[in-house]
Amino acid sequence: MQMPSVSLVIPCFNEEARIERMFEGIQQFVTVWESDFEVIIVDDGSTDRSSEFIPNNPVFIALNRKGQIRYIEQENTGKGGALKKGVAISSYDFILTLDADMAAAPIQLLEWLFIRKMFHPHEILIGSRELKTSVISEITYRKFVGNIFNFIIRKATGLSIRDTQCGFKLYPSEVAKILFSILQTKGWAHDVELLVNGNKLGCSIVEMPIIWNAIEGSKIRVLRDSLRMFKDVMEIRKRNKIE
Numbered sequence: 001m002q003m004p005s006v007s008l009v010i011p012c013f014n015e016e017a018r019i020e021r022m023f024e025g026i027q028q029f030v031t032v033w034e035s036d037f038e039v040i041i042v043d044d045g046s047t048d049r050s051s052e053f054i055p056n057n058p059v060f061i062a063l064n065r066k067g068q069i070r071y072i073e074q075e076n077t078g079k080g081g082a083l084k085k086g087v088a089i090s091s092y093d094f095i096l097t098l099d100a101d102m103a104a105a106p107i108q109l110l111e112w113l114f115i116r117k118m119f120h121p122h123e124i125l126i127g128s129r130e131l132k133t134s135v136i137s138e139i140t141y142r143k144f145v146g147n148i149f150n151f152i153i154r155k156a157t158g159l160s161i162r163d164t165q166c167g168f169k170l171y172p173s174e175v176a177k178i179l180f181s182i183l184q185t186k187g188w189a190h191d192v193e194l195l196v197n198g199n200k201l202g203c204s205i206v207e208m209p210i211i212w213n214a215i216e217g218s219k220i221r222v223l224r225d226s227l228r229m230f231k232d233v234m235e236i237r238k239r240n241k242i243e
Contacts, residue, residue, distance in 0.1 A: 011082035045076030080190025127210035
């Protein structure tokens with residue numbers, strides 16, 4: 001199989017306790033990916049010691065010597081805003097967005113490549129925790145809330161996707177740069193806007209199996225963020241005149 005070039009874009013906010021885990025996942029990927037790649041870590045205004053630990057990690061130092069990793073710091077905007085920055089400066093043919101906690105590790109791209117044989121320029125692949133072939137370790141109450149939220153999304157937007165919120169998504173670079181350049185939702189509901197606009201662009205959106213291990217220390221606060229996400233989804237619906 002021909003491996004394409006890929007940019008890994010990782011948003012980071014107060015990940016001090018999980019930086020070692022993040023770099024373990026990156027190192028696994030580096031050892032198996034046989035094509036050009038880059039890692040872009042966007043620190044979205046962390047207030048802990050992330051800015052001290054990340055550039056001093058041995059994996060970061062080794063990749064930095066080869067020009068294969070970048071660490072960008074910005075004021076806090078939200079996860080969508082951090083991804084928007086990373087995608088804008090990415091260089092390669094495909095862009096993988098994933099979470100810093102490595103709940104889904106980038107090495108899983110190999111499995112996706114084995115399944116699809118190649119990645120297509122008008123196809124967005126998204127990890128889905130709702131597929132029977134996915135292997136999921138998830139916190140029960142978060143799964144319950146997530147299922148309710150996904151039901152609301154399908155009703156509000158017309159998306160048939162069963163899991164919009166998994167952070168592990170692969171975009172063709174040209175598509176990603178268009179979608180993120182027009183992205184208005186900077187918080188947790190940014191995925192919904194990206195997929196709604198992806199549909200409008202005529203992209204094929206394919207849910208893919210994922211190995212997902214829920215990691216303690218999630219930044220999501222269920223009640224507060226669910227209400228915000230609901231509000232954002234309704235605004236996305238209104239902007240796109242979805243009936």
